[in-house]
Amino acid sequence: MKNILTVTKFTFLEVYRSKLMISLVFLSIGLLGVSYVASEFAYGAPAKVALDVGLGIMSISNLIISIFIGANLINKEIEQRTLYMVISKPISRASFLMGKILGLSSVLLINSLVLGTLSILIYLLFKGTYSSLMFWTILFSFLEAFTVLVFAVFFSLITNTTLSVIFTIAVFIVGHAINETSKLLLVKVSSFYSSLIDISFILVPNFYKLNLKDFVLYQQNISNDYLLSTLLYLAFYLLALLSAVLLIFKNKNLD
Amino acid sequence: MIEFVNITKKFKANFWEKDFFALDNVSFKIHQGDLVGFLGANGAGKTTLIKSLMEFSRQTSGEIIFDPVLGLNSLEIKSNIGYLPERAYLYQHLTGREFLNYTGALNNISSEKLKNLIKEWSEKIQIDYALDRQIRGYSKGMQQRLGFISALIHGPKFLVLDEPLSGLDPIGRKEFKTIMKELNNEGITIFFSSHIVSDVEEICNKVVFIEKGKLIYNGSIDEIIIKNSNDNYTLKFIKDDVIFTESIKENQKNQILSNLIASNVSILELEKEKPTLEEIIYKIKQ
Numbered sequence: 090m091k092n093i094l095t096v097t098k099f100t101f102l103e104v105y106r107s108k109l110m111i112s113l114v115f116l117s118i119g120l121l122g123v124s125y126v127a128s129e130f131a132y133g134a135p136a137k138v139a140l141d142v143g144l145g146i147m148s149i150s151n152l153i154i155s156i157f158i159g160a161n162l163i164n165k166e167i168e169q170r171t172l173y174m175v176i177s178k179p180i181s182r183a184s185f186l187m188g189k190i191l192g193l194s195s196v197l198l199i200n201s202l203v204l205g206t207l208s209i210l211i212y213l214l215f216k217g218t219y220s221s222l223m224f225w226t227i228l229f230s231f232l233e234a235f236t237v238l239v240f241a242v243f244f245s246l247i248t249n250t251t252l253s254v255i256f257t258i259a260v261f262i263v264g265h266a267i268n269e270t271s272k273l274l275l276v277k278v279s280s281f282y283s284s285l286i287d288i289s290f291i292l293v294p295n296f297y298k299l300n301l302k303d304f305v306l307y308q309q310n311i312s313n314d315y316l317l318s319t320l321l322y323l324a325f326y327l328l329a330l331l332s333a334v335l336l337i338f339k340n341k342n343l344d
Numbered sequence: 345m346i347e348f349v350n351i352t353k354k355f356k357a358n359f360w361e362k363d364f365f366a367l368d369n370v371s372f373k374i375h376q377g378d379l380v381g382f383l384g385a386n387g388a389g390k391t392t393l394i395k396s397l398m399e400f401s402r403q404t405s406g407e408i409i410f411d412p413v414l415g416l417n418s419l420e421i422k423s424n425i426g427y428l429p430e431r432a433y434l435y436q437h438l439t440g441r442e443f444l445n446y447t448g449a450l451n452n453i454s455s456e457k458l459k460n461l462i463k464e465w466s467e468k469i470q471i472d473y474a475l476d477r478q479i480r481g482y483s484k485g486m487q488q489r490l491g492f493i494s495a496l497i498h499g500p501k502f503l504v505l506d507e508p509l510s511g512l513d514p515i516g517r518k519e520f521k522t523i524m525k526e527l528n529n530e531g532i533t534i535f536f537s538s539h540i541v542s543d544v545e546e547i548c549n550k551v552v553f554i555e556k557g558k559l560i561y562n563g564s565i566d567e568i569i570i571k572n573s574n575d576n577y578t579l580k581f582i583k584d585d586v587i588f589t590e591s592i593k594e595n596q597k598n599q600i601l602s603n604l605i606a607s608n609v610s611i612l613e614l615e616k617e618k619p620t621l622e623e624i625i626y627k628i629k630q
Contacts, residue, residue, distance in 0.1 A: 092450055099438065099446045106437035106478070169433045174494060177398050177427035178450035179419040342401040344392075 092180045096188020101195045104158065113150075113200055117207055120146050124211045136217035137306055143208025144226060144302055150204065151197055151234035152261065158196075159241030160253040162189055167343055176343075183335045190242060190331075194235050201231040222305050225316055229299040232323055236294050237261055239327065243334045246341060260293055268297035294326050345376045345414065345502060345533050346397070351406035353392050353557075365557045366392040367403065372552055372562040374535055376411070379528040381544025381551045381565075382537040383625065389557040390537040391430055394506050398427055414501060423451060426500035430507040430537075432491030436480035440471065440490050443479060444497065451498035458497075465493045468523070484511040492520065496527065503527065505536035509543055521547050545621040553625060560628055565621060572627065573618045580613040591617065 120143055127142045128135030163186070166172035176185055205227035213219060240260050244253030267289050276282040298319045304311050353367040367389045374380055384390045396403045399418065415421040434443050441462060448458040466472035471489040474482065482490065488511050496503060508524075509517045525547050528534050538544055544551055545565060553561040561568060575594040580587065581604055592600050597614075604611060619627075 095446065095449045099435070099442065102442065103435050103437045170429050170431070171433055171435055173398070173400060173427070173429040174432060174434065174447060174491065175450065176400070177422060177425070177429075178447055179423040179452070180450050181419065344395065344401045 092184045093188045093191065096175070096180070096185055097191040097195065100189050100192020104193060104196050113203060116146065116150055117203060120204060120207055121211065124208070128211075128215055136212050136215035139215050140208055140212040140217060141302070141306055143204065143211055144230070144305075147201060147204035147208060147227070148230050148233070151200055151230060152237060154193070154197055154200060155234045155238035156241050156254055156257050156261075158193055159238040160245045160250050160257065162193060162242055162245070163338070164245050164250050164253075172343070182339050186242075186335060186338045187331075190239065193238060197234050197238065198231055201227050201234070205230070220305060222301060222311060225311075226301040226305050229301055229319070232320075233296055233299045236296075236323065236327060236330070239330050239334060243330065243337070246334065246337045261296065263289060263293045264296035265300070267293060268295055294323070298322065345378075345411045346374045346535075347409040348372055348393070348397075349407045349409060351393065351396060351403045351408070353389070353396065353401075354404045367396075367554075368557040370406075370554065370557070370559045372559060374533060374550075376413070376533055377528070377531060378550050379524065379534045379548045380536070381548035382535060382554075383539065383541060383544055383551055384537070384554040385539055388539075388554050390539075390554065391506055392557075393554075394504060394537060397504060398425075423498070424501045426495035426498065426503045428488075428491050428495040428503075428505045428508055431484070431511065432487055434479045434482075434487055434490060437478055439478055440466075440475040440482070443490060444475075444494060447494040448497055453498055461497050462493070465497055469493055470519070485513060485516050488512055489516070492523075496532075501532060503532055503534045503536070505534065507538060508536055509538060509540065517543070541622040541625055542620070551621070553628070555629060568624055569618055569621065572624045573616070576617040578613070578615050578617050579611070582610045582612060587612065 123146065124139040124142050128139045130138075163172070166189075172185070176182060205223075209219075209223050237257060237260070241253055241257040244256040248256065267286065270276060271283075271286045271290075276286055301311065303309070349371055351367050351370045352365065354363040355366055356363055370389075370393060382390055382393075392401075395401045397408055410421050414424045435446075438446065444462050444466075445455075445458060448461070449455075453461065462475070463472070466475055469489045469492060471486060471493070474486060479487065479490070488508070492505075492508065495505065503524075505524075509520055512520060521543065524534055524536070528547075536548075548565060550563065551561065551565050551568070552559070576591045577594065577597055579590050579592050579597075579600065582588070601611065601614070
């Protein structure tokens with residue numbers, strides 16, 4: 090565990106010092122500007138638009154970080170041979186990989202907290218009403234990005250960087266579309282399509298479950314059971330995915 | 345200390361292509377206290393063998409046996425090994441000190457002890473002045489120095505250095521070689537790869553030479569030199585203000601010397617002829 094935290098700490102430092110954090114500052118300033126401009130155009134509902142735009146920017150920036158930095162997280166280490174200096178020390182490959190993933194996740198967490206909090210503050214500034222669901226929206230957005238990050242790492246271990254970016258984006262799109270697709274009449278009447286959807290539900294995470302933005306914007310209630318069952322679903326999904334990633338990395342030839 | 349048994353590593357770019365043997369049945373032993381030079385041209389298979397040794401990639405067949413003195417499992421063994429990769433690229437946004445803290449922490453060195461070790465080694469390797477700068481501002485030689493400290497800061501029993509002298513200026517090369525000799529005198533076993541024969545000849549007592557993945561020679565440097573030496577001597581003398589150099593046979597040596605002394609010729613040097621390791625390696629390759 091100590092080794093995982095050591096790798097996490099220095100991975101965070103390495104990413105934090107790269108241009109990513111400067112991008113976050115610019116993104117925050119941009120978010121303030123865009124939210125203000127958008128709310129000016131939104132007649133009657135400036136607070137709602139400000140929150141919608143803010144949370145949208147948070148999700149997109151989280152995804153960009155997870156997909157593009159996640160796909161390079163290990164491949165870059167192999168190409169630049171930096172990992173040889175680390176895994177030659179008494180640390181297991183699993184601990185190293187977990188540390189790398191958690192290091193980048195801490196960057197995602199900061200990104201979610203900074204942009205999420207900023208969005209809520211702008212929303213409240215426009216006289217919006219606070220709801221505890223906002224916290225859940227930020228948490229779920231972070232968890233969605235974390236899952237995408239693990240997928241990016243997974244694909245980067247079995248393909249090259251470009252393909253892993255493409256495959257991860259595909260998983261993200263399918264993960265969001267699968268829920269609504271399953272409700273189509275075409276799927277319901279065809280056993281082939283419904284089997285395909287059933288398989289997809291197992292292989293691809295149902296990101297639709299994590300999207301709470303509409304509930305926040307339209308002040309709809311959502312049960313605690315739904316929130317907890319979604320958390321549990323994601324926890325099991327991540328456990329399986331992380332196990333597969335660690336197993337692949339453990340047996341990978343780092344030539 | 346470490347035994348390589350029939351190590352073979354095959355690569356295949358595409359399934360329709362023939363196997364490429366990066367290592368072909370390589371077997372040799374490294375004994376405790378040895379300073380072994382691992383020689384071979386570029387692409388001979390040196391780094392591939394080191395990657396197998398460090399468990400970065402698996403050999404196609406064969407076995408690497410570690411002496412229990414290094415440890416009984418992979419993590420224990422790694423805690424007793426120091427490794428410096430070829431052209432060490434380090435985390436560019438960390439400072440030198442942070443990098444050493446990182447790798448030192450992974451070696452379970454307490455922070456107080458680590459602080460002292462970093463001070464001691466960075467002064468010895470002469471990189472102390474740059475420790476608080478980000479590594480991206482380091483030259484290749486400076487990164488090599490930092491990597492070298494990282495490889496030996498935890499006091500390993502066995503050092504594996506992949507081309508440690510590449511990228512260093514002449515003074516740096518001299519310093520590294522001196523430190524490697526000192527460490528070896530302290531009892532650390534060193535295995536270092538190089539394609540520069542003179543470096544190996546200068547500091548090593550043993551040499552392993554591979555060519556196109558095959559082991560060509562494994563043994564003592566003195567032994568290979570004696571084996572490839574002839575019985576001739578080189579004689580240097582001055583006669584009529586001119587320096588003469590002649591190669592003479594062992595059985596003629598005393599007679600020729602007596603004659604020269606009798607004729608009042610000044611003898612400058614008499615030395616047994618022996619080829620350099622580089623000449624021998626070249627001969628073997630031919």
